[in-house]
Amino acid sequence: MKKWLLIVIMLIVVISCGNNKGKSIAEDRISAVENNSTEFEYLIRNNHVYFAGILMEDADAPSFEILNNYYSKDKNYVYYSGEILEGSDPRSFKALEWAYGKDKKSFYSGGMKIEGVDLKTLKILDGGYFKDKKNVYMFYQIIKGADPESFELIPKSGYAKDKNHVYYQQNMISEVKAADFEVLGYALARDKEHVYFAGEKTGADLETVRALSEEYFRDKDSVYYNFGKINYADPNTFEVMKDGERPAKYSKDKEHVYFGWEQTDADAKSFVILGNGYYKDKNFVYYENEKIDGVDAKSFEVLGNGYFRDKNNVYFGKKKLNVLDIKSFRILGNNYAANDKAVYYKENVISGIDMKSFEVMDSKFLKDKNAVYLSGKKLEGIDAASFGYVDEAKSKILVKDKNHEYTLQYYITDFDQIECRLERVDK
Numbered sequence: 001m002k003k004w005l006l007i008v009i010m011l012i013v014v015i016s017c018g019n020n021k022g023k024s025i026a027e028d029r030i031s032a033v034e035n036n037s038t039e040f041e042y043l044i045r046n047n048h049v050y051f052a053g054i055l056m057e058d059a060d061a062p063s064f065e066i067l068n069n070y071y072s073k074d075k076n077y078v079y080y081s082g083e084i085l086e087g088s089d090p091r092s093f094k095a096l097e098w099a100y101g102k103d104k105k106s107f108y109s110g111g112m113k114i115e116g117v118d119l120k121t122l123k124i125l126d127g128g129y130f131k132d133k134k135n136v137y138m139f140y141q142i143i144k145g146a147d148p149e150s151f152e153l154i155p156k157s158g159y160a161k162d163k164n165h166v167y168y169q170q171n172m173i174s175e176v177k178a179a180d181f182e183v184l185g186y187a188l189a190r191d192k193e194h195v196y197f198a199g200e201k202t203g204a205d206l207e208t209v210r211a212l213s214e215e216y217f218r219d220k221d222s223v224y225y226n227f228g229k230i231n232y233a234d235p236n237t238f239e240v241m242k243d244g245e246r247p248a249k250y251s252k253d254k255e256h257v258y259f260g261w262e263q264t265d266a267d268a269k270s271f272v273i274l275g276n277g278y279y280k281d282k283n284f285v286y287y288e289n290e291k292i293d294g295v296d297a298k299s300f301e302v303l304g305n306g307y308f309r310d311k312n313n314v315y316f317g318k319k320k321l322n323v324l325d326i327k328s329f330r331i332l333g334n335n336y337a338a339n340d341k342a343v344y345y346k347e348n349v350i351s352g353i354d355m356k357s358f359e360v361m362d363s364k365f366l367k368d369k370n371a372v373y374l375s376g377k378k379l380e381g382i383d384a385a386s387f388g389y390v391d392e393a394k395s396k397i398l399v400k401d402k403n404h405e406y407t408l409q410y411y412i413t414d415f416d417q418i419e420c421r422l423e424r425v426d427k
Contacts, residue, residue: 042066042082049074051082058084067095070111078103080111087113097124109140126153129160136162138170145172157183158198168199185211195219197227213240213247223253225261233258243273249289250279257281259289274302285310287318294320303331306346316347334363336376345376352378361388364408364420365399372401374408375420382406382422 043050044066049059051072056079063075071093072079078088078101085101085108092104101108107117109130118132125131128139129151136146147162154160160167161178168187173196180191187198188211195204197217205219217224223233234253241248250273251258257266270282278300279286285295285308292315299311306316307329314323321344323329328339337344343353343366354368366373372382386402399406399422406422 042072051079054082056082067093067101070099071095071101080108083111085111098128100124100130109137112140114140127158127160129153141170143167143170143172154183156186157189158187159183159189168196171199173199184209185217186214188217197224200227202227203229212238215247216240216251223251225251225258228261230258230261230263232256232263241273243275248273262289264289265291274300276302276304276306276308278302278308290318292318303329303337305331305333305335305337307331307337316344319347321347322349332360334360336360336366345373348376350376350378374422379422 044061044064047061049056049061049064058077059072059079060074060076064072065074066072070080071085073090073093076090078085078090078093080099080101087106088101088108089103089105093101094103095101099110102119102122105119107114107119107122114137116134117130117137118134121133123131130137131146131148131151133148136143136148136151145165146167147164150163152161158168159181161181164178166173166176166178166181166189176191176196181189182191183189188209189196190206190209193206194201195206195209196202202224203222204217204224205221208220209217210219211217212223215226218235218238221235223230223235223238233251234255237254238251239253240251243249249259250264250271252268252271255268257264257268257271266279266286267281267283271279272281273279277288280297280300283297285292285297285300294313295315296310296312300308301310302308303314308315309326309329312326314321314326314329323339323342325339325341328341329337330339331337332343335346338358341355343350343355343358345366350366350373352371353366353373354370357369358366359368360366364374366376367384367387370384372379372384372387383401383403386400388399390398390400390405399408405425407425408420408422
């Protein structure tokens with residue numbers, strides 16, 4: 001399989017449409033996939049099976065069955081993410097929770113056969129754990145020393161325990177007794193002698209340690225970020241800042257602003273979170289943890305979709321745009337923006353566009369009376385007047401013009417960048 005197929009969240013499917021007179025078995029299965037929100041990873045059409053836009057040459061369409069987002073099967077094979085699951089039995093195979101599956105002989109995790117699992121006593125837990133009468137597993141690994149009968153997860157903590165020991169993910173914390181172990185927050189815990197974060201000892205004080213968020217905690221003397229102490233942070237005035245409802249990457253006390261465990265030069269009294277990765281104090285504007293040079297902090301305004309402006313310029317992320325008319329600059333949505341003189345995709349001007357007739361179709365497509373644009377790039381050979389979705393309510397990746405039908409495909413370039421393209425599908 002091509003590299004881009006391995007990125008699960010980017011999985012899409014090629015749809016090949018013909019002039020069928022009746023509804024096929026394949027179309028019925030397509031409806032089932034849609035109703036179960038399987039993101040169109042698999043698709044059956046015109047007696048062919050596709051996974052993420054790639055023809056599955058060995059698949060038998062009449063008997064093909066989509067089991068979940070990961071697994072499918074036909075009369076001959078079981079498939080995981082479009083590839084044959086070697087050695088599996090299609091007649092007895094069943095998809096289980098997440099990326100687990102089993103047949104009459106074997107258990108599979110993420111498309112890998114896990115040897116030795118007792119199927120009769122198999123129990124799937126949360127967080128990537130499962131167990132049988134002999135062992136406890138996390139994903140593909142046996143957790144050495146774990147007692148299956150008493151093994152259980154400690155909710156919302158990252159920890160698990162059995163009658164004898166405590167575990168963080170697949171690692172036993174050998175010196176800790178389960179009876180003495182107390183969870184204080186996500187990844188934060190203590191026993192009678194030590195404070196632990198993500199299973200590792202910290203130097204925090206046993207009696208006064210408190211969780212501040214999933215990544216920050218403090219005691220009477222110090223503040224910690226993950227495993228590290230934040231030097232000079234004042235635990236009495238320290239606070240984790242919020243970006244909306246979520247903890248932000250920044251925190252502060254009465255004197256300083258911190259990014260993780262690093263002290264920054266930002267002014268604590270005037271420091272505020274603006275959202276979309278932007279922050280400012282009375283002097284400067286920051287994007288993530290980097291100061292944006294040349295921005296006027298007083299007139300700074302977040303526009304959305306990665307854009308902002310001050311009285312002098314418009315920016316996308318940290319990049320300054322060559323915008324002549326700042327006042328008329330507006331967000332169109334989906335990384336598109338415009339003023340009265342130009343249309344932009346992210347930081348780039350879309351050259352040659354007709355300002356009177358252009359329209360943003362959705363997150364990728366824009367068109368004017370002359371051309372269609374995908375992610376800001378002009379598509380050659382597409383008829384703009386007739387361009388649109390085949391059935392937008394049913395699929396957001398199948399489009400057409402008067403001459404052809406096309407599917408929208410995502411792929412990973414040689415430089416590990418995610419890009420998309422149209423692939424022609426003959427009628």
